[in-house]
Amino acid sequence: MNKLIILNGTLLDEQTELSLNELCCACSRPAEWVIELVEEGALEPVEREPMRQLESQWRFTADSLQRARTAMRLQRDLNINMAGIALALDLLEEVETLQARLRRYEMSAED
Numbered sequence: 001m002n003k004l005i006i007l008n009g010t011l012l013d014e015q016t017e018l019s020l021n022e023l024c025c026a027c028s029r030p031a032e033w034v035i036e037l038v039e040e041g042a043l044e045p046v047e048r049e050p051m052r053q054l055e056s057q058w059r060f061t062a063d064s065l066q067r068a069r070t071a072m073r074l075q076r077d078l079n080i081n082m083a084g085i086a087l088a089l090d091l092l093e094e095v096e097t098l099q100a101r102l103r104r105y106e107m108s109a110e111d
Contacts, residue, residue: 017046017059027068031055034068042071042086 024031035055037043045058060068067089074080074088 016062018062018065020045020056020058020060023060023065023068026065027072029068029072036082037068037071037085040082040086042082042089043067 018026020031020034023034027034034043038045038055038058043060043064045060045064047059070089070092071085074085080088
């Protein structure tokens with residue numbers, strides 16, 4: 001028998017920004033986890049000024065939420081450490097960029 005699963009979510013556009021607390025809530029992770037991702041370069045707060053801005057004032061884009069959720073899966077499923085997560089996220093982003101470039105090339109070749 002099939003089990004019905006209902007998902008709830010919020011659509012975020014590119015201009016949406018999340019506070020550190022909102023990002024933590026969306027990922028069900030503590031602030032220390034997100035801060036560690038920032039320190040490893042896996043996430044980048046908007047307009048980060050380390051000397052003048054406290055972590056509690058950081059803002060993150062909707063893309064950061066996607067990266068954080070991918071980081072969660074990499075950590076949970078593959079037991080990758082934070083440095084490995086940062087590298088894997090960058091590589092996944094590069095693959096996505098190359099795939100988009102290939103699709104554009106293939107479309108222009110069909111014309």
